[in-house]
Amino acid sequence: MTGREQSPPRGTRRGGGREAQRAERREAILRAAMELIAERGYRSTSLAAVAERAGLTQQGLLHHFPxxxxxxxxxxxxxxxxxxxxxxxxxxxxxxxxxxxxxxxxxxxxxxxxxxxxxxxxxxxxxxxxxxxxxxxxxxxxxxxxxxxxxxxxxxxxxxxxxxxxxxxxxxxxxxxxxxxxxxxxxxxxxxxxxxxxxxxxxxxxxxxxxxxxxxxx
Structure with a gap:
């Protein structure tokens, strides 16, 4: 073995990054929804408005919350x-x-x-x-x-x-x-x-x- 540390398998590194990104997006959606509910009430809070506040498309939001x-x-x-x-x-x-x-x-x-x-x-x-x-x-x-x-x-x-x-x-x-x-x-x-x-x-x-x-x- 060389003195240089081996990198983790590419698939593992990529998979971990995807999971972290997914968690960050989910957290952003929840915070956006919480802000909008506080501002407008839950009945006036639409999925489209939450997606926009979170910086996602509505389809992207539905991937996390159907x-x-x-x-x-x-x-x-x-x-x-x-x-x-x-x-x-x-x-x-x-x-x-x-x-x-x-x-x-x-x-x-x-x-x-x-x-x-x-x-x-x-x-x-x-x-x-x-x-x-x-x-x-x-x-x-x-x-x-x-x-x-x-x-x-x-x-x-x-x-x-x-x-x-x-x-x-x-x-x-x-x-x-x-x-x-x-x-x-x-x-x-x-x-x-x-x-x-x-x-x-x-x-x-x-x-x-x-x-x-x-x-x-x-």
Missing amino acids: NKELLLVGVLEARDRWDLASAAAASGAGSTDLLAQLVDYNATRPGLVRTYTVLSGDSVTEGHPARAFFESRFRAVREALADALRSEFGDVLPGGLTPERAAPLLVAVMDGLQLQWLLDPENVDMPASFRDFLALLGAGAEPAAKPDGPPQAT
């Missing part, structure tokens, strides 16, 4: 990944503090919250392209919340519930508050109401102070 529903699921999956990354960066906070911060953050992005709410409701129908995503997501979220609550509080929360019994309530309250807030943002203060629920749950949060004026959606 229909709009699957693109929206991809956006929600990406949102979850980015939220988890943010939570990891703030890992010094307790689990309920992180949840309250997530609710605060969601109050700044109604377009994505609306997309999630509509898709999750539609997904209960048989054969919906997002059904498998939401079935898996809700199971994973309940398990993750139960683990987080157990890590923070032990086998019984201050209010007397086990983490497994409290986890579905947390999910239900978060999603239910999002729906009420989307329908009536001037009268439903989603972050304050969530903190009120944490206080009722006995998780150690103080009830939110009542604002001087009606809450405003961003």
Whole structure:
């Protein structure tokens, strides 16, 4: 053998490059879709507009996401990944503090919250392209919340519930508050109401102070 390192087989190098390029394009599509949904709402966000924002043809976009529903699921999956990354960066906070911060953050992005709410409701129908995503997501979220609550509080929360019994309530309250807030943002203060629920749950949060004026959606 010579002292020079051998190059990887050409096919391997080319294949790895293609996979990286595909991942970059997929990420660009998801970010473009997320931006447009935030700007216009999901119903007014077309595949053509997403393709243009991402610098692709519509046919190129369809190669990654064959229909709009699957693109929206991809956006929600990406949102979850980015939220988890943010939570990891703030890992010094307790689990309920992180949840309250997530609710605060969601109050700044109604377009994505609306997309999630509509898709999750539609997904209960048989054969919906997002059904498998939401079935898996809700199971994973309940398990993750139960683990987080157990890590923070032990086998019984201050209010007397086990983490497994409290986890579905947390999910239900978060999603239910999002729906009420989307329908009536001037009268439903989603972050304050969530903190009120944490206080009722006995998780150690103080009830939110009542604002001087009606809450405003961003």
